[in-house]
Amino acid sequence: TQLLEQSPQFLSIQEGENLTVYCNSSSVFSSLQWYRQEPGEGPVLLVTVVTGGEVKKLKRLTFQFGDARKDSSLHITAAQTGDTGLYLCAGETSGSRLTFGEGTQLTVNP
Protein backbone atom coordinates (compact mmCIF):
# COMPACT_ATOMS: atom_id res chain seq x y z
CA THR A 1 0.00 0.00 0.00
CA GLN A 2 1.36 3.38 -0.96
CA LEU A 3 1.14 5.98 1.76
CA LEU A 4 1.71 9.70 1.79
CA GLU A 5 2.49 11.36 5.10
CA GLN A 6 1.86 15.06 5.49
CA SER A 7 3.23 17.24 8.22
CA PRO A 8 2.28 19.14 10.15
CA GLN A 9 -1.33 18.04 10.48
CA PHE A 10 -2.38 21.42 11.90
CA LEU A 11 -0.71 24.81 11.56
CA SER A 12 -1.87 28.12 13.01
CA ILE A 13 0.19 31.21 12.19
CA GLN A 14 -0.08 34.99 12.07
CA GLU A 15 -0.55 36.90 8.85
CA GLY A 16 2.80 37.74 7.26
CA GLU A 17 4.63 34.66 8.53
CA ASN A 18 6.19 32.01 6.30
CA LEU A 19 5.40 28.29 6.47
CA THR A 20 6.34 24.98 4.90
CA VAL A 21 4.21 21.85 4.54
CA TYR A 22 5.86 18.50 3.86
CA CYS A 23 4.64 15.44 2.01
CA ASN A 24 6.70 12.24 2.27
CA SER A 25 6.43 8.70 0.98
CA SER A 26 8.51 5.58 0.56
CA SER A 27 6.96 5.13 -2.89
CA VAL A 28 7.85 6.74 -6.20
CA PHE A 29 5.06 8.61 -7.95
CA SER A 30 4.79 9.53 -11.61
CA SER A 31 3.59 12.96 -10.53
CA LEU A 32 2.54 14.75 -7.38
CA GLN A 33 -0.26 17.23 -7.05
CA TRP A 34 -1.11 19.81 -4.42
CA TYR A 35 -4.71 20.78 -3.74
CA ARG A 36 -6.42 23.31 -1.49
CA GLN A 37 -9.85 22.50 -0.10
CA GLU A 38 -12.39 24.77 1.56
CA PRO A 39 -14.98 23.33 3.99
CA GLY A 40 -17.80 21.53 2.17
CA GLU A 41 -16.15 21.85 -1.24
CA GLY A 42 -14.03 19.67 -3.47
CA PRO A 43 -10.25 20.01 -3.67
CA VAL A 44 -8.98 22.63 -6.10
CA LEU A 45 -5.75 21.86 -7.93
CA LEU A 46 -2.86 24.23 -7.18
CA VAL A 47 0.00 22.59 -9.07
CA THR A 48 1.26 19.36 -10.60
CA VAL A 49 4.95 18.48 -10.39
CA VAL A 50 6.32 15.75 -12.60
CA THR A 51 10.10 15.91 -12.82
CA GLY A 52 12.39 15.02 -9.92
CA GLY A 53 13.90 18.18 -8.47
CA GLU A 54 11.27 20.35 -10.13
CA VAL A 55 10.40 23.68 -8.51
CA LYS A 56 7.24 25.58 -9.40
CA LYS A 57 6.13 28.97 -8.16
CA LEU A 58 2.57 30.25 -7.97
CA LYS A 59 2.70 33.82 -6.65
CA ARG A 60 3.63 33.41 -2.95
CA LEU A 61 3.52 29.59 -3.11
CA THR A 62 6.61 27.53 -3.99
CA PHE A 63 6.32 23.81 -4.68
CA GLN A 64 9.23 21.40 -4.87
CA PHE A 65 9.34 17.76 -5.96
CA GLY A 66 12.11 15.65 -4.47
CA ASP A 67 14.89 14.33 -6.69
CA ALA A 68 13.69 10.75 -6.16
CA ARG A 69 10.04 11.71 -6.76
CA LYS A 70 9.04 10.42 -3.32
CA ASP A 71 8.52 13.67 -1.44
CA SER A 72 7.41 17.22 -1.94
CA SER A 73 7.09 20.49 -0.07
CA LEU A 74 4.89 23.54 -0.23
CA HIS A 75 6.27 26.83 1.03
CA ILE A 76 4.08 29.89 1.51
CA THR A 77 5.71 33.30 1.88
CA ALA A 78 4.02 36.10 3.81
CA ALA A 79 0.83 34.15 4.50
CA GLN A 80 -2.51 35.92 4.19
CA THR A 81 -5.85 35.13 5.85
CA GLY A 82 -7.13 34.01 2.46
CA ASP A 83 -4.58 31.18 2.49
CA THR A 84 -6.56 29.47 5.25
CA GLY A 85 -7.72 26.01 4.19
CA LEU A 86 -6.89 22.31 3.99
CA TYR A 87 -3.82 21.61 1.88
CA LEU A 88 -3.63 18.12 0.39
CA CYS A 89 -0.83 16.41 -1.47
CA ALA A 90 -1.65 13.52 -3.79
CA GLY A 91 0.66 11.15 -5.58
CA GLU A 92 -0.30 9.72 -8.92
CA THR A 93 0.41 6.12 -9.85
CA SER A 94 -0.25 4.30 -13.08
CA GLY A 95 -3.73 4.76 -14.43
CA SER A 96 -4.07 8.22 -12.88
CA ARG A 97 -5.11 6.87 -9.48
CA LEU A 98 -4.41 9.41 -6.73
CA THR A 99 -3.18 8.55 -3.23
CA PHE A 100 -3.81 11.44 -0.86
CA GLY A 101 -2.11 12.49 2.31
CA GLU A 102 -4.18 13.26 5.41
CA GLY A 103 -3.92 16.97 4.76
CA THR A 104 -2.58 20.00 6.60
CA GLN A 105 -5.17 22.33 8.08
CA LEU A 106 -3.74 25.83 7.84
CA THR A 107 -5.21 28.76 9.77
CA VAL A 108 -3.80 32.22 9.15
CA ASN A 109 -4.84 34.66 11.86
CA PRO A 110 -5.15 38.43 11.19
Added chain:
Amino acid sequence: DAGVTQSPTHLIKTRGQQVTLRCSPKSGHDTVSWYQQALGQGPQFIFQYYEEEERQRGNFPDRFSGHQFPNYSSELNVNALLLGDSALYLCASSSIGGETQYFGPGTRLLVL
Protein backbone atom coordinates in the same frame (compact mmCIF):
# COMPACT_ATOMS: atom_id res chain seq x y z
CA ASP B 1 -17.07 25.49 -19.99
CA ALA B 2 -18.70 23.69 -17.07
CA GLY B 3 -16.44 21.94 -14.65
CA VAL B 4 -17.22 18.71 -12.85
CA THR B 5 -20.75 18.69 -11.47
CA GLN B 6 -22.24 16.38 -8.84
CA SER B 7 -25.73 15.77 -7.52
CA PRO B 8 -27.23 15.91 -5.04
CA THR B 9 -25.20 18.29 -2.88
CA HIS B 10 -26.48 16.81 0.36
CA LEU B 11 -28.26 13.59 1.25
CA ILE B 12 -29.56 12.02 4.45
CA LYS B 13 -30.22 8.28 4.59
CA THR B 14 -30.78 5.68 7.29
CA ARG B 15 -28.82 2.51 7.90
CA GLY B 16 -29.59 -0.30 5.45
CA GLN B 17 -30.83 1.99 2.71
CA GLN B 18 -29.29 2.36 -0.73
CA VAL B 19 -28.01 5.57 -2.34
CA THR B 20 -27.07 6.71 -5.85
CA LEU B 21 -24.77 9.67 -6.44
CA ARG B 22 -24.22 11.26 -9.83
CA CYS B 23 -21.33 12.96 -11.59
CA SER B 24 -20.88 14.76 -14.90
CA PRO B 25 -17.25 15.15 -15.95
CA LYS B 26 -15.57 18.26 -17.27
CA SER B 27 -16.07 18.78 -20.99
CA GLY B 28 -13.56 16.76 -22.99
CA HIS B 29 -12.81 14.31 -20.18
CA ASP B 30 -13.53 10.60 -20.54
CA THR B 31 -12.36 9.17 -17.21
CA VAL B 32 -14.20 9.45 -13.90
CA SER B 33 -12.81 8.56 -10.47
CA TRP B 34 -14.70 8.44 -7.20
CA TYR B 35 -13.25 9.22 -3.77
CA GLN B 36 -14.60 9.07 -0.22
CA GLN B 37 -13.47 11.73 2.23
CA ALA B 38 -14.29 11.19 5.88
CA LEU B 39 -14.30 14.21 8.15
CA GLY B 40 -10.79 15.42 8.91
CA GLN B 41 -9.10 13.01 6.49
CA GLY B 42 -7.78 13.03 2.95
CA PRO B 43 -9.84 11.50 0.13
CA GLN B 44 -9.65 7.73 -0.35
CA PHE B 45 -9.85 6.23 -3.86
CA ILE B 46 -12.95 4.09 -4.45
CA PHE B 47 -12.76 3.25 -8.16
CA GLN B 48 -12.23 4.64 -11.64
CA TYR B 49 -14.30 4.28 -14.81
CA TYR B 50 -13.19 4.54 -18.42
CA GLU B 51 -15.03 3.37 -21.54
CA GLU B 52 -17.95 2.35 -19.32
CA GLU B 53 -15.84 -0.16 -17.41
CA GLU B 54 -14.24 -0.18 -13.97
CA ARG B 55 -10.48 0.15 -14.55
CA GLN B 56 -9.17 0.31 -11.02
CA ARG B 57 -10.62 -0.25 -7.57
CA GLY B 58 -9.50 0.80 -4.12
CA ASN B 59 -10.01 -1.05 -0.86
CA PHE B 60 -13.79 -0.73 -0.66
CA PRO B 61 -16.36 -3.53 -0.23
CA ASP B 62 -18.67 -4.76 -2.97
CA ARG B 63 -21.47 -2.63 -1.46
CA PHE B 64 -19.85 0.16 -3.45
CA SER B 65 -20.54 -0.13 -7.15
CA GLY B 66 -20.57 2.20 -10.09
CA HIS B 67 -21.48 2.79 -13.65
CA GLN B 68 -20.35 4.99 -16.51
CA PHE B 69 -22.65 6.00 -19.33
CA PRO B 70 -21.82 6.58 -23.02
CA ASN B 71 -21.77 10.36 -22.40
CA TYR B 72 -19.00 9.74 -19.77
CA SER B 73 -21.19 10.67 -16.81
CA SER B 74 -21.06 8.29 -13.88
CA GLU B 75 -23.00 7.02 -10.89
CA LEU B 76 -21.81 5.71 -7.55
CA ASN B 77 -24.14 3.28 -5.77
CA VAL B 78 -23.82 2.25 -2.16
CA ASN B 79 -26.01 -0.58 -0.81
CA ALA B 80 -26.81 -1.52 2.78
CA LEU B 81 -25.59 1.81 4.14
CA LEU B 82 -23.63 1.86 7.38
CA LEU B 83 -23.09 4.76 9.76
CA GLY B 84 -19.43 4.73 8.71
CA ASP B 85 -20.40 5.52 5.13
CA SER B 86 -21.14 9.09 6.20
CA ALA B 87 -18.65 11.20 4.27
CA LEU B 88 -18.09 13.65 1.44
CA TYR B 89 -18.11 11.73 -1.85
CA LEU B 90 -15.98 13.35 -4.52
CA CYS B 91 -15.96 12.78 -8.24
CA ALA B 92 -12.91 13.68 -10.31
CA SER B 93 -12.58 13.68 -14.08
CA SER B 94 -9.58 13.51 -16.36
CA SER B 95 -8.52 12.50 -19.84
CA ILE B 96 -7.13 9.00 -20.15
CA GLY B 97 -3.36 9.31 -19.82
CA GLY B 98 -3.70 12.84 -18.52
CA GLU B 99 -1.90 13.81 -15.33
CA THR B 100 -4.45 16.20 -13.88
CA GLN B 101 -7.76 15.36 -12.21
CA TYR B 102 -10.40 17.99 -11.61
CA PHE B 103 -12.73 17.54 -8.69
CA GLY B 104 -16.39 18.33 -8.32
CA PRO B 105 -17.86 19.99 -5.22
CA GLY B 106 -18.85 16.64 -3.73
CA THR B 107 -21.98 15.10 -2.26
CA ARG B 108 -22.25 15.18 1.53
CA LEU B 109 -23.87 11.91 2.68
CA LEU B 110 -25.11 11.50 6.23
CA VAL B 111 -26.25 8.05 7.36
CA LEU B 112 -28.39 8.00 10.51
